[in-house]
Amino acid sequence: MSMTIAEKILKAHLVDGEMKQGEEIGLRIDQTLTQDATGTMAYLQFEAMGVDQVKTERSVAYIDHNTLQSGFENADDHKYIGSVAKKHGIYYSKAGNGICHQVHLERFGAPGKTLIGSDSHTPTGGGIGMLAFGAGGLDVAVAMGGGAYYIPMPKMVRVTLTGKLQPWVAAKDIILEVLRQMTVKGGVGKIVEYAGEGVKTLSVPERATITNMGAELGATTSIFPSDEVTKAFLEAQGRGDVYVPLSSDADAKYDEEYVVDLNALEPLAAAPHMPDNVAGLAELGPIKVNQCCIGSCTNSSYYDMMKVAAILKGKHIHPDVSLTISPGSMQVFHMLAKNGALSDIISAGARILECACGPCIGMGQSPESAGVSLRTFNRNFEGRSGTQDAKIYLVSPETAAASALTGVLTDPRTLGEMPAIEMPEHFDINDSMIVLPSEHPEEVEVQRGPNIKPFPLGEALPERWAGKIVLKTEDNITTDHILPAGSKLLPYRSNIPYYSNYCFINVDPKFPARCQEQGGGVIVGGANYGQGSSREHAALVPLYLGVRAVLAKSFARIHKANLVNSGIVPLTFADPSDYDAVELLGTISFPNLKSEIASGAQITVEAGGKVFKADCDVSDRQRGALLAGGTLNYAKQSAK
Ligand code: MIC
Ligand code: SF4
Numbered sequence: 001m002s003m004t005i006a007e008k009i010l011k012a013h014l015v016d017g018e019m020k021q022g023e024e025i026g027l028r029i030d031q032t033l034t035q036d037a038t039g040t041m042a043y044l045q046f047e048a049m050g051v052d053q054v055k056t057e058r059s060v061a062y063i064d065h066n067t068l069q070s071g072f073e074n075a076d077d078h079k080y081i082g083s084v085a086k087k088h089g090i091y092y093s094k095a096g097n098g099i100c101h102q103v104h105l106e107r108f109g110a111p112g113k114t115l116i117g118s119d120s121h122t123p124t125g126g127g128i129g130m131l132a133f134g135a136g137g138l139d140v141a142v143a144m145g146g147g148a149y150y151i152p153m154p155k156m157v158r159v160t161l162t163g164k165l166q167p168w169v170a171a172k173d174i175i176l177e178v179l180r181q182m183t184v185k186g187g188v189g190k191i192v193e194y195a196g197e198g199v200k201t202l203s204v205p206e207r208a209t210i211t212n213m214g215a216e217l218g219a220t221t222s223i224f225p226s227d228e229v230t231k232a233f234l235e236a237q238g239r240g241d242v243y244v245p246l247s248s249d250a251d252a253k254y255d256e257e258y259v260v261d262l263n264a265l266e267p268l269a270a271a272p273h274m275p276d277n278v279a280g281l282a283e284l285g286p287i288k289v290n291q292c293c294i295g296s297c298t299n300s301s302y303y304d305m306m307k308v309a310a311i312l313k314g315k316h317i318h319p320d321v322s323l324t325i326s327p328g329s330m331q332v333f334h335m336l337a338k339n340g341a342l343s344d345i346i347s348a349g350a351r352i353l354e355c356a357c358g359p360c361i362g363m364g365q366s367p368e369s370a371g372v373s374l375r376t377f378n379r380n381f382e383g384r385s386g387t388q389d390a391k392i393y394l395v396s397p398e399t400a401a402a403s404a405l406t407g408v409l410t411d412p413r414t415l416g417e418m419p420a421i422e423m424p425e426h427f428d429i430n431d432s433m434i435v436l437p438s439e440h441p442e443e444v445e446v447q448r449g450p451n452i453k454p455f456p457l458g459e460a461l462p463e464r465w466a467g468k469i470v471l472k473t474e475d476n477i478t479t480d481h482i483l484p485a486g487s488k489l490l491p492y493r494s495n496i497p498y499y500s501n502y503c504f505i506n507v508d509p510k511f512p513a514r515c516q517e518q519g520g521g522v523i524v525g526g527a528n529y530g531q532g533s534s535r536e537h538a539a540l541v542p543l544y545l546g547v548r549a550v551l552a553k554s555f556a557r558i559h560k561a562n563l564v565n566s567g568i569v570p571l572t573f574a575d576p577s578d579y580d581a582v583e584l585l586g587t588i589s590f591p592n593l594k595s596e597i598a599s600g601a602q603i604t605v606e607a608g609g610k611v612f613k614a615d616c617d618v619s620d621r622q623r624g625a626l627l628a629g630g631t632l633n634y635a636k637q638s639a640k
């Protein structure tokens with residue numbers, strides 16, 4: 001049978017189920033990654049499983065999100081993660097070594113392997129031909145323990161890239177064009193594969209920019225073929241031995257097809273406040289810009305930074321603009337320092353930040369009130385920058401650098417001839433900031449500072465449940481809406497009780513208090529509920545507040561899996577018009593919840609003076625988890 005690239009990797013890793021669309025499949029996972037904002041929870045859950053040493057080929061714990069350390073909290077988290085890593089066979093990438101996805105691509109990623117990471121942008125690894133998924137922390141913990149990772153068998157989408165990018169048009173513009181065509185919901189339940197003659201014209205970092213933002217399509221993952229370009233990249237990283245070629249069969253079948261003509265593509269931007277709100281720069285006009293931020297796991301490679309340095313060389317940024325640059329990794333940073341490009345960047349007036357997520361997750365550099373910020377990042381959700389009324393535009397590094405010089409949104413094609421940037425034949429290899437696991441794990445003591453609090457566990461489902469609707473939301477609620485991040489809150493990722501005071505704070509500040517008054521309840525959501533990040537806190541905190549079910553028009557994949565893992569029932573309206581019948585603080589009950597979940601029947605809902613049906617579209621394994629009050633309870637029960 002002819003297969004797509006993804007199908008070949010799935011088949012080689014299939015340990016459970018059949019590869020039939022929509023049916024749940026279990027996959028063997030070769031590699032895992034965590035970052036610190038989700039890592040503490042993932043490792044607390046891993047510890048609860050009682051596994052001694054990780055069973056994967058490689059597991060890496062990165063510190064890249066919370067690096068401000070304005071109190072003991074972040075430092076405690078780092079210490080905890082570092083000690084767990086040492087004890088359980090996990091590599092530990094220290095703060096300053098770089099952003100997880102960039103470092104993983106450079107130092108660990110390998111074509112044909114499976115990777116899951118407790119971060120939604122883990123599909124960055126697709127740029128090197130990995131089948132890489134974003135997942136909740138518990139799923140990563142299970143994979144570290146040697147368990148399978150479960151997903152519904154996705155549909156296959158092919159995006160054919162024809163032609164070749166024209167000068168000053170970038171990989172970022174390709175993915176923005178795909179987002180324009182497919183929208184932030186268009187990738188849900190699908191794997192996006194890139195093909196066509198344009199593929200070989202793109203370097204690995206450019207491919208990774210594209211697969212990274214597949215997360216914004218809602219896609220299960222995205223992947224490029226593994227070819228001579230992949231091989232050259234791996235060889236330049238001193239890792240040529242992990243190269244394997246990968247391509248789809250000539251007559252592989254795809255469920256959907258898109259085409260992007262690279263010859264005709266122009267520089268684009270995603271306007272506030274959604275990554276699919278894409279327009280050409282000419283259409284947007286010369287908007288006055290206050291801030292430009294270059295970096296993030298989307299655009300912080302050596303290649304990106306060298307382009308920026310060449311644009312800034314010998315020039316000065318506009319007096320009204322603050323330009324920040326965060327190189328993606330210590331490798332990138334060091335190479336810029338060694339070859340003098342850093343000096344071009346600094347003398348132009350840029351502010352150099354640490355090799356970390358930084359402004360992308362609101363850790364500093366919040367724009368001024370109503371400020372306009374051009375960012376090479378992947379998300380421009382309202383308020384994510386830390387300034388509620390800021391306007392964030394997502395652009396390529398070329399567009400950000402050009403605009404930093406002029407002070408207005410500027411088409412980089414006005415800069416004249418494009419500087420030629422070559423990929424290096426050898427990257428600078430220095431893994432000194434990656435700490436290896438201990439050879440004497442029994443001697444390592446796990447360090448738990450006062451910020452590390454236990455995580456909540458769900459309860460077994462009752463037959464009948466009745467309570468109040470504690471929130472009713474619109475469509476496209478992101479996990480940033482559910483639980484904001486940023487410098488004030490990220491330090492509390494390992495402290496659910498404290499974090500719970502901020503649940504939905506920017507949507508409905510009374511939500512936490514209402515949950516306390518009502519003893520929890522049900523959230524009613526619109527379409528694509530829970531899009532965005534993989535943070536399982538967006539399930540664990542509502543669980544802590546007593547939320548029993550979320551009844552929505554539809555869910556984003558990772559969030560839905562996180563809800564099930566925590567024991568919150570994800571329900572969808574069988575008839576979406578019933579959404580209008582229910583209201584905030586209305587009574588809602590599920591008279592036959594347990595038996596209907598157990599039998600796979602539709603769920604009876606009594607609300608808004610009506611009786612109607614909802615679907616609980618989950619696998620048998622997930623039914624078991626819901627009945628038990630979450631995956632950990634279920635695993636314990638099954639082990640008895
Ligand atoms: C993000 O970009 O929102 C994050 C922070 O990287 C998240 C993970 C998190 O919330 O910790 C993600 O994308 O999964
Ligand atoms: Fe970090 Fe931003 Fe990438 Fe999330 S999207 S991993 S916060 S750089």
